[in-house]
Amino acid sequence: SDAELKQAMDLKKANNLIAIAPPLVTHIYTADPSAHVFNNRIYIYPSHDIETDQPLNDNGDQYAMKDYHVLSLSDVKGEVTDHGKVLDVDDVPWASCQMWAPDAAHKNGHYYLYFPARDHDGIFRLGVARSKQPEGPFTAEPEAIQGSFSIDPAVYQDGEDYYIYFGGIWGGQLQNWTEGKFNSVDNYPQDNEAAIMPKVAKLSEDMLQFAEPAKDIQILDEKGNLIQQGDTQRRFFEGPWVHKYDGLYYFSYSTGDTHMIAYATSESPTGPFTYQGVILEPVVGWTTHHSIAEYQGNWYLFYHDCMLSGGQSHLRSVKMTELIHDDDGKIKTIQPYK
Numbered sequence: 001s002d003a004e005l006k007q008a009m010d011l012k013k014a015n016n017l018i019a020i021a022p023p024l025v026t027h028i029y030t031a032d033p034s035a036h037v038f039n040n041r042i043y044i045y046p047s048h049d050i051e052t053d054q055p056l057n058d059n060g061d062q063y064a065m066k067d068y069h070v071l072s073l074s075d076v077k078g079e080v081t082d083h084g085k086v087l088d089v090d091d092v093p094w095a096s097c098q099m100w101a102p103d104a105a106h107k108n109g110h111y112y113l114y115f116p117a118r119d120h121d122g123i124f125r126l127g128v129a130r131s132k133q134p135e136g137p138f139t140a141e142p143e144a145i146q147g148s149f150s151i152d153p154a155v156y157q158d159g160e161d162y163y164i165y166f167g168g169i170w171g172g173q174l175q176n177w178t179e180g181k182f183n184s185v186d187n188y189p190q191d192n193e194a195a196i197m198p199k200v201a202k203l204s205e206d207m208l209q210f211a212e213p214a215k216d217i218q219i220l221d222e223k224g225n226l227i228q229q230g231d232t233q234r235r236f237f238e239g240p241w242v243h244k245y246d247g248l249y250y251f252s253y254s255t256g257d258t259h260m261i262a263y264a265t266s267e268s269p270t271g272p273f274t275y276q277g278v279i280l281e282p283v284v285g286w287t288t289h290h291s292i293a294e295y296q297g298n299w300y301l302f303y304h305d306c307m308l309s310g311g312q313s314h315l316r317s318v319k320m321t322e323l324i325h326d327d328d329g330k331i332k333t334i335q336p337y338k
C-alpha cells in the first residue's frame with residue numbers, strides 16, 4: 001500500500017534529517033495538534049497515538065487511538081504540561097474506536113471538545129464533549145452530532161458565530177457521502193472533475209449541534225475554477241483549519257497522498273477560497289496535519305512528524321514553529337528539516 005511504501009522510505013530518512021523543531025513532548029506520541037489560546041496560555045488538543053497490532057494500510061487502521069490528552073504551555077520555549085487523559089472512547093456511548101483529530105472551542109465559560117470516531121457501525125461521526133476548564137476532563141454527549149459524518153473537525157469563531165469545518169477522503173470516508181447519505185462504495189470523481197470538497201456548518205447556540213446542514217467549501221484555482229480531483233498537489237484531502245489575518249480568512253489543509261499543508265484565502269469564512277500555496281513541505285510520516293494560532297504577537301504553526309519513532313507513520317509527535325505572513329499576506333513556506 002501507499003502507507004507501507006512511504007513508511008519504508010521514512011524509516012531510512014528519519015536517521016539522516018535534522019528537524020527544525022523538537023517534539024513538544026516525548027513521553028507519549030501525539031499528533032494532529034489543534035492549538036488555541038485560552039486565558040493567555042496555549043492549549044493543544046492532539047490525537048494520542050498508540051502502538052497497535054492493526055495493519056498498516058491506506059484505510060488508516062493503524063491509527064487506532066482510544067483517548068485524548070490535552071497539552072499546554074505559556075512560554076513557547078518552555079515547559080509543556082500534559083494534563084493527562086481527558087476523554088476515553090469507553091466514556092463515549094456512541095463511539096467504538098479510532099479517536100482521530102480533535103479540536104476545541106470556548107463559549108460563555110464552557111469549553112467544547114469536538115472529535116471524530118467510528119460509531120458502532122464503523123461509520124465516522126463527529127462528537128462533542130464539555131468541560132468548565134480548557135484542560136478538561138471532558139464529558140461526552142451521549143449521541144454523535146446529528147447529521148455529522150467524516151473526520152477532522154475544526155471550529156473557528158467569527159464574532160458571535162462558530163463554524164465547524166470537517167472532512168477527509170480515503171480512510172476519512174468523505175467519498176462515501178457524495179449523495180447525502182452513507183454509501184459503503186467509494187464514489188470518487190474523475191480526475192478532470194471537481195474534487196470532493198471539505199464541509200462547513202454553523203454551530204447551534206448551545207454548541208452541541210449543527211445549526212444547518214453542512215455545505216461544501218469551494219477551493220478554486222487561479223482562474224476561478226474548482227480544483228480538480230486529479231490535481232493531487234492542491235486538492236483537499238483532510239485536516240481543515242481556518243485562521244484570520246489582516247481581514248482575510250485562510251483555509252489550510254492537508255493534501256494527503258502528496259503530503260503538503262496547503263492554503264487558500266477568502267473574504268468570507270465559508271468561501272469560496274482561492275488556492276495560494278504551500279505552508280509546510282512534507283514531513284517524515286505519511287500524514288501531515290496542522291493548526292495555526294497567534295500568541296503574544298507572533299503566529300505559530302503546530303504540526304507533527306514521525307522523527308521520534310524513527311519514521312513509524314502511526315507514532316507521531318506534535319511540534320511547533322513560527323509562521324510568517326509576508327507583507328502581501330502570503331505565508332512563507334516552511335521546510336521542516338534543515
Ligand code: FUB
Pocket residue numbers: 031032047063100101151152168238239287288289
Ligand atoms: O490521526 C488520524 C488521522 O490522520 C487524522 O484524523 C488525519 O488528519 C491524519 O492526521
